[in-house]
Amino acid sequence: MRRLFDEDGLKRLDDIVQPGMLCVFDFDGTLSPIVPQPDSAALPPEVRERLLTLATLAPVAILTGRSLADIRKRLGFEPHYVIGNHGLEGMPGWEGRSKSYALACAAWRSALELALNDKQRFDPGIRLEDKAYSLSVHYRMARNHAQTEQRLRTLFATLSPPPRVIEGKCVFSLMPEDAAHKGGALEELMRQAGASTAIYVGDDVTDEDVFRLRRSDVLTVRIEPHPDTAAEFYLPAMPDIVQLLDELVRRLARQSQAISNRTPA
Numbered sequence: 166m167r168r169l170f171d172e173d174g175l176k177r178l179d180d181i182v183q184p185g186m187l188c189v190f191d192f193d194g195t196l197s198p199i200v201p202q203p204d205s206a207a208l209p210p211e212v213r214e215r216l217l218t219l220a221t222l223a224p225v226a227i228l229t230g231r232s233l234a235d236i237r238k239r240l241g242f243e244p245h246y247v248i249g250n251h252g253l254e255g256m257p258g259w260e261g262r263s264k265s266y267a268l269a270c271a272a273w274r275s276a277l278e279l280a281l282n283d284k285q286r287f288d289p290g291i292r293l294e295d296k297a298y299s300l301s302v303h304y305r306m307a308r309n310h311a312q313t314e315q316r317l318r319t320l321f322a323t324l325s326p327p328p329r330v331i332e333g334k335c336v337f338s339l340m341p342e343d344a345a346h347k348g349g350a351l352e353e354l355m356r357q358a359g360a361s362t363a364i365y366v367g368d369d370v371t372d373e374d375v376f377r378l379r380r381s382d383v384l385t386v387r388i389e390p391h392p393d394t395a396a397e398f399y400l401p402a403m404p405d406i407v408q409l410l411d412e413l414v415r416r417l418a419r420q421s422q423a424i425s426n427r428t429p430a
């Protein structure tokens with residue numbers, strides 16, 4: 166895994182930045198710093214300001230694990246695409262798929278709420294986030310993370326229908342097994358936007374579904390280096406997203422200027 170702002174990474178950035186490229190970002194841990202309470206996450210003003218400029222030069226998409234209603238109130242601007250629930254919510258044309266996801270999710274929620282009432286077995290710091298089409302089970306506030314993870318895994322194995330369980334940053338994401346994931350969503354967004362290239366930036370395990378695509382026309386960037394990632398490049402830390410947004414804006418603006426210079430008045 167290589168650093169994006171080294172020679173190879175900047176060369177790859179030069180190759181991928183083309184008119185009409187699609188710029189796709191995860192939210193928590195990528196555009197917004199990780200905070201102890203999910204409800205307190207916010208988009209820093211210096212990031213919002215750059216995203217607004219970027220959106221005047223290229224289609225911008227937010228592809229998040231949060232629900233659409235939740236992410237919209239945190240963005241404070243309207244990107245070209247907002248896709249929630251790890252790709253399950255908000256994709257134009259995929260609306261018909263969501264009914265069965267909602268049924269599975271409601272069944273998991275009832276079973277989990279019942280089980281989590283047993284405070285001898287489950288830490289009271291565990292928090293369920295119901296996003297209608299997928300669930301997040303947060304345990305950042307639990308006292309013993311290792312024990313909580315193990316007990317939750319045992320509990321998830323009893324659920325019907327069996328969910329796809331992905332472990333993230335002090336969170337388990339429960340998703341329908343046959344559902345699309347962020348990788349499929351990114352490819353569909355490229356198709357709908359007519360984009361010949363894309364960049365995707367993410368920080369966690371659900372983003373690996375995009376990183377694993379390994380397409381030459383998709384530049385993948387992970388926040389913070391990680392030994393097991395399939396991403397091509399990394400940014401050392403979340404605040405470095407500001408520099409990446411500046412690099413994208415600079416290249417796209419230069420290209421746009423070059424095109425208008427060539428166009429006869």
Ligand SMILES: O=P(O)(O)OC[C@H]1O[C@H](O[C@H]2O[C@H](CO)[C@@H](O)[C@H](O)[C@H]2O)[C@H](O)[C@@H](O)[C@@H]1O
Binds near residue numbers: 194204333335
């Ligand atoms: O796909 P993302 O945009 O990265 O969303 C992933 C999950 O993010 C949220 O949880 C994470 O961020 C919280 C705020 O920083 C943090 O408190 C929590 O521990 C993290 O797991 C969100 O609550 C989930 O719904 C998303 O799936």
